[in-house]
Amino acid sequence: MNRSTPYLSDAIRFIILAFFALYFMMPIYLLVITSFKPFEDISFATMWALPKGFYLDGITQAWTYVSQNFMNSIIVTLPASLLSSILGSFNGYLFAKWRFPGSRWLFLLVLFGIFLPYQGILIPLVQVLGALNLYGKYAGLIIVHIVFGIPITTLIFRGYYSAVPDELVDAARIDGAGVLGVFWHIMLPLAMPAFGVSMIWQFTSIWNDYLIGLVILSNPDMRTVMVAVKNLTGSFFTNYGAQMAAALIAASPTIIIYLLLSRLFHRGLLAGSVKG
């Protein structure tokens, strides 16, 4: 389209966009300023006022509430995102480059796991983990996150590998490489950007999970950070400042990843939805 074609002046566009930007940042602004206020400044009347300085009282107090849970979340999130990405890289390769009869249908079946309504699997999940002696254990939660992560990681890697020319595969085969050899020598070295996308996506969704962690880890000492933050909202001995500070601590890993790696995050966003 001709750039000079007017449909809305740039100034009006900019003003509307800026208005929405303010709206989207408003809750984040509140989260951050509240977390760095001293306790005596936490009041309903001055909620929107900037802190008088940079105070860490709230963060320090909140950290004592949630530090253990923060560590628990790391224990669960890191292995689960790594392993589901590794399995996804392998599955995505097999689906992309080695079509066998029925592989298409199999892939579609796996794919719709992304849309899974969690309510529909929770009761059997608890039963099966109980029978396997994994209920209430980190290993159980990690395994569940891996299994439910495989559909999306497989999709991310399949989309990535599909773009690798088949000539590369054929050349390796002529050199005698088998199914595993092609993966190891050709595909895996090329897949590092896809690993970035997949790891970020998995880290974010597993770190932010509340429901599955709540159902599987019943022991209070093992609760994930999101479960701990939610529980603070129901307690009366913390003011809203402490709740906000705990929320900021819980949100910080994914926020930092988003701000540092927004390009990879953005690619996961589209891969993880509808585009292949």
Add this chain to the structure above:
Amino acid sequence: MVNTAVPMSRQNTPVTQPPPSKRRVTERVQAAMMLAPTITIVLIFIYGFLFWTIFLSFSGWNDVSFEVPFVGLRNYLRLFDNARFMIDITNQLWFSGFFLAQCLGFGFLLAVLLDRPIWGEDVFKTIYIFPFAVSSIVTGVIWRWLMYPDTGINLLFDMAGIGFLKSKWYAEPSIGIIAVSIPAAWQMTGYTMALFLATLRGISSDLREAAAMDGATGWQYYRYVAFPACIPTTYSATVILGMLSLRTYDLPAAMTGGAGPNYRTDLFSNFMFETAFQQYRYSLGAAIASLVIVISIILLIPYIREAESQ
């Protein structure tokens, strides 16, 4: 051709070249065998569990005995006789409706505004998508105080001299669930914008130039070229966001504790969770879950057919 409705990458060229040699056949068998372990587990965890939930919903199982007696439709009859479930149906409709309207409406608007280059474009995009990286629990905690009747947004309204707009938000039974849909949409609008923007940017420059050559004004370009191209995206976004709204659990839990005043922020997922995991009425919980599964499948069927036909 822009089509984001299909969750598949299109392969126009066959991946492998005929004729299949003996080696090729062996390799394919190997590939299938290597896929088997993880895929089997995934399929059991997804489809096995879904079917097991539906099976339980026709039973009187309660975790005490090993017997799973068949009770027919009893759980469903109880459910539709339950006043809370009736409130939940209304809540879920309002919630999904307002959530979808905000995400699609604002998401589309922002995508159209960002379609042509503008100063600060990357910053805007980063800001709009930002809430997607924030968990629903954290979102709920922030908005719990933003919408707290004595402060937050109401205080802003007072300061701006528009105090007549004040509301009790989630504490007001008549609009409680609509108030909860606002932070839900705050999280997903940027994502929806990204979907639309990818579609708009995917329209080939040839098509844009052709439209301009034909003398199409900006508005005409959008009316006859860009908006029609967005129809498949609107459809897939509706499916994705609709599924998401059906399983929304965290956000009301953090904002109102889940059920809210007189169950006015209660959604299927919260009712299901309390029934199954706090009252240990597993088969009744399974009945709620099964209804959600059925609605999800109905939503997904056209989507699957579309993907299959490619």
